[in-house]
Amino acid sequence: MATETKQTSEPDGVLRLGGPGLAAEPTGDIHEIETDHLEVSMGPQHPSTHGVLRLKVKLDGEWVTEVQPEIGYLHRGVEKIAENRTYFQFLTITDRLDYVAAMACNAAYAVAVEKLAGLTVPPRAELCRVIVQELDRIASHLVSVGTYGLDLGATSPFIYAFRDRETILDLLEMVCGARLTYSYIRVGGVARDLPEGEWRTRFRQFLDEFPPMLDEQDTLLSENEIFLLRTRGVGVLPPEVAVNYGTSGPVLRGSGVAYDVRRSKPYGLYPQLDFNVVTRPTGDCLARYQVRVEEMRQSVKILRQCDQLLDEIPPGEVLAKGARGVKPAAGEAYASVESPRGEMGVYLISDGSNKPYRLKWRSPSFVNLSVLSAIGRGWKVADLVAIIGSIDPVFGDVDR
Amino acid sequence: MEYVVMAAKAVVVFALVSGSMPFIVWAERKVMADAQARIGPNRVGPFGILQSFADALKLIFKEDVVPTGIDKRIFYLAPILSIIPALITFAVVPYGGPDLKLFGYPVGYVADLKDVGILYVFAVTTLGVYGIVLAGWASNNKYSLMGALRSSAQMISYEILLGLSIMGVVIGSGSLSLVEIVQAQATPYFGVIPGIWLFAQPLGFLIFLIASLAEANRVPFDLPEAESELVAGFHTEYSSFKFAMFFMAEYINLLTLSGVITTLFLGGWLGPGVDRFPILGVLYFSVKTVALVYFFIWLRATLPRLRYDQLMRFAWKVMLPAALINIFITAYWVAR
Numbered sequence: 112m113a114t115e116t117k118q119t120s121e122p123d124g125v126l127r128l129g130g131p132g133l134a135a136e137p138t139g140d141i142h143e144i145e146t147d148h149l150e151v152s153m154g155p156q157h158p159s160t161h162g163v164l165r166l167k168v169k170l171d172g173e174w175v176t177e178v179q180p181e182i183g184y185l186h187r188g189v190e191k192i193a194e195n196r197t198y199f200q201f202l203t204i205t206d207r208l209d210y211v212a213a214m215a216c217n218a219a220y221a222v223a224v225e226k227l228a229g230l231t232v233p234p235r236a237e238l239c240r241v242i243v244q245e246l247d248r249i250a251s252h253l254v255s256v257g258t259y260g261l262d263l264g265a266t267s268p269f270i271y272a273f274r275d276r277e278t279i280l281d282l283l284e285m286v287c288g289a290r291l292t293y294s295y296i297r298v299g300g301v302a303r304d305l306p307e308g309e310w311r312t313r314f315r316q317f318l319d320e321f322p323p324m325l326d327e328q329d330t331l332l333s334e335n336e337i338f339l340l341r342t343r344g345v346g347v348l349p350p351e352v353a354v355n356y357g358t359s360g361p362v363l364r365g366s367g368v369a370y371d372v373r374r375s376k377p378y379g380l381y382p383q384l385d386f387n388v389v390t391r392p393t394g395d396c397l398a399r400y401q402v403r404v405e406e407m408r409q410s411v412k413i414l415r416q417c418d419q420l421l422d423e424i425p426p427g428e429v430l431a432k433g434a435r436g437v438k439p440a441a442g443e444a445y446a447s448v449e450s451p452r453g454e455m456g457v458y459l460i461s462d463g464s465n466k467p468y469r470l471k472w473r474s475p476s477f478v479n480l481s482v483l484s485a486i487g488r489g490w491k492v493a494d495l496v497a498i499i500g501s502i503d504p505v506f507g508d509v510d511r
Numbered sequence: 512m513e514y515v516v517m518a519a520k521a522v523v524v525f526a527l528v529s530g531s532m533p534f535i536v537w538a539e540r541k542v543m544a545d546a547q548a549r550i551g552p553n554r555v556g557p558f559g560i561l562q563s564f565a566d567a568l569k570l571i572f573k574e575d576v577v578p579t580g581i582d583k584r585i586f587y588l589a590p591i592l593s594i595i596p597a598l599i600t601f602a603v604v605p606y607g608g609p610d611l612k613l614f615g616y617p618v619g620y621v622a623d624l625k626d627v628g629i630l631y632v633f634a635v636t637t638l639g640v641y642g643i644v645l646a647g648w649a650s651n652n653k654y655s656l657m658g659a660l661r662s663s664a665q666m667i668s669y670e671i672l673l674g675l676s677i678m679g680v681v682i683g684s685g686s687l688s689l690v691e692i693v694q695a696q697a698t699p700y701f702g703v704i705p706g707i708w709l710f711a712q713p714l715g716f717l718i719f720l721i722a723s724l725a726e727a728n729r730v731p732f733d734l735p736e737a738e739s740e741l742v743a744g745f746h747t748e749y750s751s752f753k754f755a756m757f758f759m760a761e762y763i764n765l766l767t768l769s770g771v772i773t774t775l776f777l778g779g780w781l782g783p784g785v786d787r788f789p790i791l792g793v794l795y796f797s798v799k800t801v802a803l804v805y806f807f808i809w810l811r812a813t814l815p816r817l818r819y820d821q822l823m824r825f826a827w828k829v830m831l832p833a834a835l836i837n838i839f840i841t842a843y844w845v846a847r
Contacts, residue, residue: 151653173819264816270547337731337815493818
C-alpha cells in the first residue's frame, strides 16, 4: 500500500507535497521514453466535484502531476451586496453562502454585528442558537459523509445519511419554516423561540434514535476493507502545512491540530457545554472522515445538555432591543464561529451608518480548498476524487 | 429438420435472454431500493415493473448526439460489437438436460459444442472488450479513452483468472462441453452431499465469481465507468439507443455470467426429481441463475469501488497465485 508522502523543494523554494506518484522519477531505461502528459479539465460540470469546481489536472497516465483548482463559477458578489443593505437586511443573503449549513452563516454574521454594535443576546436566544447550530452541523456532516461514500462508489450510505438528515430538516422546518435557507439566527437573537409540544418530543426522539443509525451507517464505510484501502494513507496533510495554509475544521483536526472555534475563541453558550474537540493524528482522508463522524456524536452530546437547559432557562425575550435598526458606531470588528467546515469569520467595518462600510467573509471552504493543489499531486485520479471529497468544499461558500 | 429446430431454439433463447434484461434492471432497482430504505420504481405498471420499458422507449426517442472529430465508422460499430458477444454467449449454456426433449429433439440447449464448449464462452466474452476499447478510442474524449484503457487492462487481467479458475472443473469433469460438465456433477459426494463443483472447488468458485464481477464491470470493479472520476467512462459520448446498447450488453453479460457460473459450479439444471421430469431442470437452472444475479445486485448495494492499481494488484498478486495453487491441487488429486 502506498502510504508515504513525499516532500519536494522546487526551484522557487516553495515546499511542495505529494503522493507516491512523485517517486516516478526517470530511473531506468523505460523512463527515458518521452511520454505526453494528458491535460484534463475536471469540471465545472463533473459528477464528483460537489458543485461548480473546475480542476485543471495534468496526468501522467493515471498519476496526477499537477492540479490547479479554478473557482468563481458561483460568484455572486455577496460582499458588495452587503454594502447596500442594512445590517438587519443582509442576513437573508448569508443563507446563500454555505447553503449546506446556513445556520452557521447566520450565526457568523450575527455574532460579528453584535460585537460591532455591542448588542447583548438574551440567554434563551443563545440556547436556541446552539441547538439549531448543532442540529445543522449534524445535517451538514451527514451530507458530507454520505456523498463521500458516493464518491468512492458506495451508494447505500448516502441514502442512509439523507434519511437521517431529513429528520433534522423537518425539525428545523418546524422551528423556522425553511429547510435550507433558514434566516433563523438574527442580529441580536433569533427569529422566534423554539416551538413547544410536538417539536420537543420529536427532538428527543431524534436524539435517541440517531446514534444507533449513525453507527450502522458508519459501519458500512469504516469497516469496509475497500473503503479503508481507498482512504487510509491517501492525501496526507501534515499538521504544519495545514496550519500554514490556514485550514480549519475537520481538515485541520484530521491532521491532529486541536483547533475548534467553539473552544479556542468561545462564543455564545459553548463555554458552559461539555464536549470534546475531536482530532485524529494521521491527516489522511480516513482521518478527516472519522473526525466528521465523531463530531456528529459530540453534537448529540451537546444537544442532550441543551435539552436539559431548555427546562432551566425560562422562555422569554429572544431578540435584543434595538437589533432591528442597529446602527453601530464607526469602527471595525472580526468574529467567527465554528461552522461544520471550519472557522467561518466575518470582518466588518462600520462608518456609523445603518449599512456596513465593508464586509469580508472568511469562508472555511475557500481556505481548505486551497490546500488541494499541495496535497493532490502525486496521487491517482481516483485518489484526487477521494481527496476533494474529504476536504468537503461547498461552492456557495468558496465563491461567495 | 434439424436446422429448423436449431434455428427455433436460437430464436427462443435469444428472445428470452434479451427480453429478461428489462426485468433484471427493474430487479436491480427494486433490490437496491430495498437495501437503501427506499421504495424504488412503483409508478409504471404493477410494482413499477414496466419502468425499464418506459426508459427504453425514452432512450430510443432521444436525440442521437454524434460528437465532432470522431471516427464515425468505429463510433457506430462499437456498441454493436459490445452487444453481440453478450447475446451469443448463451448459445452453449445448457438450461435443461439432454433428456429434455420436444417432439423427439433435445431442446435443453441451443448447441452442445463437444470439443470447445467452455472455450467458446471465453472466446466470445473476450470479444466484448473490443466494443469498449473502440468506443473509447473513437469518441475523441479523454474520459472515454481513459475508461477504455482501464477497461481493457482490467478485462484482460481478469480473463486470465476466469480461464485458470475453471481448470479445476475441467480437469475434474474431463470435458470442455458444458453439458458434460453438468453431468459430471450428478454423482453426490459420499452419497449425500450434492456433487456440484462448488463443494469440490470452493477456491475455484470464489476466483471465478470475483473475476466475473470484473468481467461484467460490476461493483466493486466498475472502474471503467466510475462516474466520480471518469464521468461515464467509455460511453460518455454515447446517447440515445447507442447508449442503450451498451447498457443492455452490460446487463445481458451479467445474466450470461450468472448462467455460466450456475453451469460450472452449481450443477446447472440438476436438482431433485429432474430424472423423471426433465422440464424441472429449466426451473432449477433459472432459480440458481436468478439467485446469482441477486447476489451481484446485493454486492452493488454494499460495496464501494476499488482503485485501478489496487484492482490490478489484486488480480496479479493475490488471485493468480491462488488460481495456480488450485490447479496444482486438483491435478494432483486427479492424477493420484
